[in-house]
Amino acid sequence: xxxxxxxxxxxxxxxxxxxxxxxxxxxxxxxxxxxxxxxxxxxxxxxxxxxxxxxxxxxxxxxxxxxxxxxxxxxxxxxxxxxxxxxxxxxxxxxxxxxxxxxxxx
Amino acid sequence: xxxxxxxxxxxxxxxxxxxxxxxxxxxxxxxxxxxxxxxxxxxxxxxxxxxxxxxxxxxxxxxxxxxxxxxxxxxxxxxxxxxxxxxxxxxxxxxxxxxxxxxxxxxxxxxxxxxxxxxxxxxxx
Numbered sequence: 412x413x414x415x416x417x418x419x420x421x422x423x424x425x426x427x428x429x430x431x432x433x434x435x436x437x438x439x440x441x442x443x444x445x446x447x448x449x450x451x452x453x454x455x456x457x458x459x460x461x462x463x464x465x466x467x468x469x470x471x472x473x474x475x476x477x478x479x480x481x482x483x484x485x486x487x488x489x490x491x492x493x494x495x496x497x498x499x500x501x502x503x504x505x506x507x508x509x510x511x512x513x514x515x516x517x
Numbered sequence: 518x519x520x521x522x523x524x525x526x527x528x529x530x531x532x533x534x535x536x537x538x539x540x541x542x543x544x545x546x547x548x549x550x551x552x553x554x555x556x557x558x559x560x561x562x563x564x565x566x567x568x569x570x571x572x573x574x575x576x577x578x579x580x581x582x583x584x585x586x587x588x589x590x591x592x593x594x595x596x597x598x599x600x601x602x603x604x605x606x607x608x609x610x611x612x613x614x615x616x617x618x619x620x621x622x623x624x625x626x627x628x629x630x631x632x633x634x635x636x637x638x639x640x641x642x
Contacts, residue, residue, distance in 0.1 A: 442627055444628035444629075453611055453632040453635050454629075455632075456629065465630065497561065497562055499628065499629075501625065501627030505575065505577065505578075506554075506564040506627070508561060508563065508564060510561055511562070
């Protein structure tokens with residue numbers, strides 16, 4: 412089965428840029444989606460199909476995908492961006508989630 | 518705006534069957550893929566399985582032997598049954614909708630939007 416690997420945690424200073432990686436075999440050939448989950452809440456879609464933002468998601472959130480790594484970038488990080496982030500792909504008629512990354516804003 | 522709401526017992530005994538229902542409001546259950554996803558306390562997300570409105574299903578291989586997902590289009594609901602539960606099945610269970618289908622096909626687009634708020638199910642005697 413397909414596996415997606417994320418760093419356990421990422422720290423970012425207020426106002427700086429956070430980059431969260433999602434590693435998978437030839438992930439660049441797949442569409443990658445990203446979710447933000449705050450404590451006690453359901454996940455919320457922040458990026459779909461590698462780099463597209465749903466309505467209501469700030470432009471500060473962006474995504475890229477190439478080779479064996481997809482990346483979610485949070486620019487000008489705010490305290491409200493502190494959350495867990497999960498990547499996800501559709502593979503072999505199943506949905507696969509990454510291991511999740513906790514983002515801390517310092 | 519489509520909303521999803523999970524319902525069912527919050528406590529299930531070991532070896533019994535966990536049963537949950539997701540009610541869809543603000544839109545039709547037709548023409549979409551509907552999934553169950555769970556999250557053990559303090560852990561990551563695990564996809565359990567999906568059902569298409571027509572009734573076709575697919576399950577996570579790791580849970581396939583214990584999972585059944587069904588749909589009731591007349592009630593705009595779909596349901597999850599997980600048999601022979603153990604403490605390892607304690608989790609928040611979410612229902613979610615795939616965003617749609619790829620134009621001209623019946624294949625899912627592959628991402629979830631929206632999600633239900635989730636319901637905690639504890640397996641304990």
